[in-house]
Amino acid sequence: MSNVCEDHIFSKVFKTHSKTVFNYIFYKFGNEEKAHDAVQEAFVKLWQNCAKVSPEKAKSYVYTVANNLYLNVIKAEKVRLKHANSLSNDRTNESPEFLMEEKEYKVKLDNALNALPENQRTTFLLNRIDGKKYTEIAEIEGVSVKAIEKRMHLALKSLREEIDGI
Amino acid sequence: MQENYLAKWLSDELSEEELQEFQNSEAYASYQKLKDATSSLKAPDFNSEKALQRLKDEHIENAPKVISLNPFKKFLRVAAVIAILLAGSYFYVNTLNEKVTTEFAERSEVVLPDNSEIFLNVDSQISYSEKNWDNKRNIDLKGEAFFKVAKGKKFTVSTDHGTVAVLGTQFNVENRKGFFEVTCYEGLVSVTHNNKESKLPAGTSFLVINGKIISTGTPDGTLPSWMNNESSFESIPLKYVFAELERQFNVKVSSENIDTNLLFTGSFNNTDLNMALKSISTPSQTHYKIDGDNVLFYAGNTLQ
Structure with missing residues (x-):
């Protein structure tokens, strides 16, 4: 054993x-x-x-x-993620305008992520950054897979709305 | 489009048609961009090797450090013992009996919690539990005392010769070496001597000398004579008279050529030694000499 x-x-x-x-x-x-x-x-x-x-x-x-x-102990602070440079590295002739837009987009994305409810952000990032499958996240969070899918769906929707300013 | 289709899209679970439909939607471009952007996100650096090392250093490898807390445990143990001792001695002191003692030529008066009164004659001692008094009215007596007992529950006087039980009355108990006398002045007193109970109505005495029960006459007055500074005797062997004289005046009494078992009837004053000596020597037809604290009784025919 x-x-x-x-x-x-x-x-x-x-x-x-x-x-x-x-x-x-x-x-x-x-x-x-x-x-x-x-x-x-x-x-x-x-x-x-x-x-x-x-x-x-x-x-x-x-x-x-x-x-x-940390249940109810710490207040959520801003999640400061690192942005890999892959986007700018694999392209050569990028216009300053494009770079500028990229930078702006990243700021918007950060803000949008921080604006998400804590459970949606956690679920979303565990999937996007850690590559965790929905079943695995469901196990970690102790909820159903369906609930995780709901969170993912809502997270994507909110992020898009926040970034596109809808 | 099915429920949570965005989540299904991210996990590649959409059917061909659904994917087609989604790709044709207006929002698709934005979602695709989100997907791309978030796939290159990174969390802060986390070195799991280092974290494991830290965990082992601080929490696991140094586990014996926990044992170093033992001195405190020892301290706790000592503190617990001290606490128990303190609590125990507090309890002990609390339950310790009240004690009143008189020396030779000294008397005392004690008022008990229920207002019963005890008058202690010379060289006597009583003890009782003040805390437990309401439950059990019991007095341990050595020597002689006069009791005025308030009405209430059974009141007992325990002596090494026997037990005296009353409800509410006035009585005198004399408990000396080889001598036990109970005199009831009011009410009814029950005396248990050698497991035999005797009832003493008012105005009677119960006397035991050297284990022998001796019938006595009726006592005079409503108080024992010693309460009026007099020691009275009725057919009492001389040696007990001498013993009482020693106690009352704090003197040393000796005798020469005298049969101290001769019975003596009479009384002596407890305040004036010379008077007392005359009161004894005259009826007993003896002579006496005083030398400091020593008194010698001798027969009239003894050559000096």
Whole structure:
């Protein structure tokens, strides 16, 4: 029987899920420091209760702990995401006007993301940045896949409306 | 278009026709741009190796640090013991019996919680529980005392010779070495001696000398004579008279060529030693000498 108390299993669980736990908390609250702390706290709890938590349950366990940690505690700050430069890198002859528009678009996108309700933003970014499938997000959030699809749909709709100024 | 079609579009779950329909819609271009833009977004850097190291350093590897909290646990243990001792001694002190003691040539008066009164003769001691008084009216007596008991529940006087139980009355108990006398002045007193109960109506006495019950005459007056500074005896062996004299005046009494078992009837004053000595020596036909705190009684025919 594999056990989370075993160092290599614990390390594996940590490496697999810590980044997503970090992002998950960051998308929720926009606070990097708290996201780092959440990872530490969630996995310390997992370590302390390693005998009671099976490796299969470890994943949802750390998300639940991380989520409960800051429930109603911190106010959401602005989620500051990094924008990869791929768009401008793979093209050469770009007009200053195009670059300007790109920059403006990014600002609009950031603002629109920050304007989303916390659960829609978290779901949306877990999918877009972390590439999490709807089923996986549903597991993390503890809701149905249908609810996640609803959030995705509403998030896209709101983002477009916010950016296009509809 | 099905429910949540935007979500389905993002996860490539739209059917051919639906996708066609969506691509022809006015908003499609905006959504496509959103899709492209958000696919290149990145979250802040997170180094999972570093985070794991931090976790191990701070929380797991250094777990023994938790043990270093033990001194506090020890302190808690000591504190708990002290707390228990304090609480215990508080409880003990609280339940400790009240004690009143008189020395030789000293008397005292005690008023109990229910206003019963106890007059302690010389060299006597009573103890009782003040906290528990309302539940149990019990007095432990050594020596002699006169009781005026307020009406109420059963009132008991425990001595090593026996127990005296009353409801509300006035009585005197004398409990000395080899000598036990209960005199009832009012009401009814029950005396239990050697598991045998005797009822004493007002104006009677119960006397035990050296384990032998001795019938006595009726006591005079409504108070024991010592309450009026007199010690009275009726057919009492001389040695108990001498013992009482020692207690009343705080002197040392010795005798020479005298049978101290001879019975003595009479009384002596408790305030004037010379008078008291005359009161004893005359009826008992003995002589006495005083030397400081020592009194010697001797027979008339003893050569000095």
